[in-house]
Amino acid sequence: MDNNNRLNAKDLINVGIYTAICAVLCCAVAMTGIIPIMMVLLVVFVPLLTGIPYMMFLTKVKKFGMILIMNILMGAFMWIAGMSYYALVVGTIAGVVAELIYRAGGYKSKKMGILAYAVSGIYCWANYFGIFFNAEGYFATRQNFGQDYIDAVTNMLPLWMCPVLLVADIVCGLIGGWIGTKMLKKHFEKAGIV
Amino acid sequence: MKYSLDRNAHSFLDPRTKLLLLFTSSVFVVGNAGEKQMVVFYWILVFLPVLLLFAEREWKTGFAAIMIYVGSYLAGLALQHDLTALESALALMLYIITKILPTVILARYIVKSTKVSEFLAAMHRMHVSDKITIPVSVIFRFFPTVVEESKAINDAMRMRGVEFGAKKAAEAVEYRMVPLIASCSIIGEELSAAAMTRGLEVGKKRSCIWKIKFKFQDWIVTVFCLVCFIRWGIGWFYK
Numbered sequence: 011m012d013n014n015n016r017l018n019a020k021d022l023i024n025v026g027i028y029t030a031i032c033a034v035l036c037c038a039v040a041m042t043g044i045i046p047i048m049m050v051l052l053v054v055f056v057p058l059l060t061g062i063p064y065m066m067f068l069t070k071v072k073k074f075g076m077i078l079i080m081n082i083l084m085g086a087f088m089w090i091a092g093m094s095y096y097a098l099v100v101g102t103i104a105g106v107v108a109e110l111i112y113r114a115g116g117y118k119s120k121k122m123g124i125l126a127y128a129v130s131g132i133y134c135w136a137n138y139f140g141i142f143f144n145a146e147g148y149f150a151t152r153q154n155f156g157q158d159y160i161d162a163v164t165n166m167l168p169l170w171m172c173p174v175l176l177v178a179d180i181v182c183g184l185i186g187g188w189i190g191t192k193m194l195k196k197h198f199e200k201a202g203i204v
Numbered sequence: 205m206k207y208s209l210d211r212n213a214h215s216f217l218d219p220r221t222k223l224l225l226l227f228t229s230s231v232f233v234v235g236n237a238g239e240k241q242m243v244v245f246y247w248i249l250v251f252l253p254v255l256l257l258f259a260e261r262e263w264k265t266g267f268a269a270i271m272i273y274v275g276s277y278l279a280g281l282a283l284q285h286d287l288t289a290l291e292s293a294l295a296l297m298l299y300i301i302t303k304i305l306p307t308v309i310l311a312r313y314i315v316k317s318t319k320v321s322e323f324l325a326a327m328h329r330m331h332v333s334d335k336i337t338i339p340v341s342v343i344f345r346f347f348p349t350v351v352e353e354s355k356a357i358n359d360a361m362r363m364r365g366v367e368f369g370a371k372k373a374a375e376a377v378e379y380r381m382v383p384l385i386a387s388c389s390i391i392g393e394e395l396s397a398a399a400m401t402r403g404l405e406v407g408k409k410r411s412c413i414w415k416i417k418f419k420f421q422d423w424i425v426t427v428f429c430l431v432c433f434i435r436w437g438i439g440w441f442y443k
Binding site: 017018019020022023024025026027029030031033059062063066075079080082083089090091193197198201 | 226227230234304307334335336338339340341342343345346347349350351354377378381382384385386388389391392395396399400404405
């Protein structure tokens, strides 16, 4: 490790581990999207739940690039899991912004960490683009969900909900990040894991 | 038990082909791109993973996958009109199964049949940066671990009576999440140590003990995937 600013294997492995944890949590939560109201509330629950692992992850981040890689991987995972590529595009951009925010806090500041988490979490919001901008196409292939379900979801998601969901996502990201830091303090710092 | 190492003992397909196939499958089966024009390709992509499982002699899993798939497909056909709310939820579940199962089977096949070093070597030959390949291989390795750990923690918490009730929801989440992250971070430390001993940090070119090369079947699958995308691309212009 002659060059301290380059990402070494340990950093990359950390990225992999926390991405895996977040991906499993996302999957577990996304399963509840079967109920129409939960489909909309995913944008609330995913940021709230992944906050804890994410804040833990941020304590390991000391170099440029880790948050970005994690966001790219999460976006790619969303794509493979059947959402569209929007999450990858938005996630990558959000990753760069979050990276810069966290760097502005010197990779230490907890407040900046919470903000970075809230920003990087908006890939979750990007998953709804398909419903907002291409609703016909989105449901054309999902006809056998039953018309009730389709009506319920489209009624809950008119176009003006798009910015509302973004705000909801960021606010929940802030709350999730705050819960995450609380948890870190309560459990992990005492135990000496952080 | 006798142990011997056969250097040619790689799986039926090359890691690169597997990734291309996974990508194709997620675009056309899960993402449902192209719809009607792609029907033939769709069905090939649905049953290809099972053939791959058979190629690896995983008969049981393969047959189970076919049974589940055909079962839920037929049930989905039966549940198409005039659904009540409950039936609609059921239909949705069946739909998700028929969409995701082929890709899940494929992903499972890839994880089971690809060795991490094989994957890293193949990616290195494609000049993909370490910064992507190492996290991806860790995810492959770690995904089952996370699920396993969370199952064990879930059991322990149920035994203590920490359930997802209305009152204790926050507590229930906290008591599951914290041990999960703690144990995962410890496993992560061990993984980093293991990677260190395997020379992942040396920065020189790594050699791989298994032979990696494109074989006849790889070319077939690759050409098939490309044809899928070309057919889709043509479909954009000529409906």
